[in-house]
Amino acid sequence: DIQMTQSPSSVSASVGDRVTITCRASQGISRWLAWYQQKPGKAPKVLIYDASSLQSGVPSRFSGSGSGTDFTLTISSLQPEDFASYYCQQANSYPLTFGGGTKVEIK
Amino acid sequence: EVQLVESGGGLVQPGGSLRLSCAASGFTFRSFWMSWVRQAPGKGPEWVANIKQDGSEKYYEDSVKGRFIISRDNAKNSLYLQMNSLRVEDTAVYYCAKVVTGRYNDYWGQGTLVAVSS
Numbered sequence: 001d002i003q004m005t006q007s008p009s010s011v012s013a014s015v016g017d018r019v020t021i022t023c024r025a026s027q028g029i030s031r032w033l034a035w036y037q038q039k040p041g042k043a044p045k046v047l048i049y050d051a052s053s054l055q056s057g058v059p060s061r062f063s064g065s066g067s068g069t070d071f072t073l074t075i076s077s078l079q080p081e082d083f084a085s086y087y088c089q090q091a092n093s094y095p096l097t098f099g100g101g102t103k104v105e106i107k
Numbered sequence: 108e109v110q111l112v113e114s115g116g117g118l119v120q121p122g123g124s125l126r127l128s129c130a131a132s133g134f135t136f137r138s139f140w141m142s143w144v145r146q147a148p149g150k151g152p153e154w155v156a157n158i159k160q161d162g163s164e165k166y167y168e169d170s171v172k173g174r175f176i177i178s179r180d181n182a183k184n185s186l187y188l189q190m191n192s193l194r195v196e197d198t199a200v201y202y203c204a205k206v207v208t209g210r211y212n213d214y215w216g217q218g219t220l221v222a223v224s225s
Contacts, residue, residue: 001169034211036152043202043215044144044152055213087151091210094166096154 002026002090006099012107019075021102023088028068032092035064035073039084047086048073078104109133109214111203116219123193123223129186129203129216137161137181140206143188144215145199153199156188157206170196193223 003026013019023033031051036044046055048064051071061076075082083106088099115127127143143155156177157166165177176189186203200220204212 032210038152043204043218044212045215046207046211046213049208049211085151089152089154089211094157095168096157098152098154101151 001095002029002093002097004088004090004097004099006086006088006102008102009100010103010105012105013078014107015078015080017078017107019078019082019104021073021086021088023066023071023073023099025069025071025090025092029090029092031067032090033064033066033071034089034091035062036087036089037082037084038087044087075104109205111205111214111216113201113203113216113219116201116221118222118224119193120225121193121195121223124189124191125193125221127188127190127201127203127219127221131184131186131203131205134205134214136179136184140209141177141179141186142204142206142212143177143186144202144204144212145197145221146202146218147196147199150199152202155201158186190221193221195223197221198223 005024033051035048038044052064063074065072086102110132112130142157146152158177174192178187200218202218203216205214207213
């Protein structure tokens, strides 16, 4: 199985800050990676797929990059509604696996 | 508008069974892969199973293989998860989700809680 390791597990940031979250796969997954945002009590919402493609309706302050084993989600200017948990997921091979998550908290 | 509505969750004893259902609307259900994803309390999401459009291919997370069965009825726009030999560690909110580009989940239901406890 492919293990997905996210870092950091939590980050404290202020509105307007640039936030970067990384995700590392235990083996190469090409660009088959998605990023999800989840708020308490809600289902996850896809932000980025195929490592860097922005899902329709997602603000352009969210961007993704990477390929192979190392990936990054960047929020260019943090907004109040962005305080949430973020998860990466590999879609290269079954079983599909998620990272452990990153909680973005208010500083 | 895409809607996915799960039902069938509840409290069950270890070793018991439950059948989850997901009613889909707002898209051409028979044209998409579908998923079940679960989330234990305080934990991250965990993919459980995927099923192809016509049901000819099914994939499962290792810990549920041989215990859970994913199925679908395209005539009823419905997805199912038959869960047998339930364990305490299966306790979670179970989400039904539509698959986009054959790989990712773009729409999710509100989830149904399955609690396995004696």
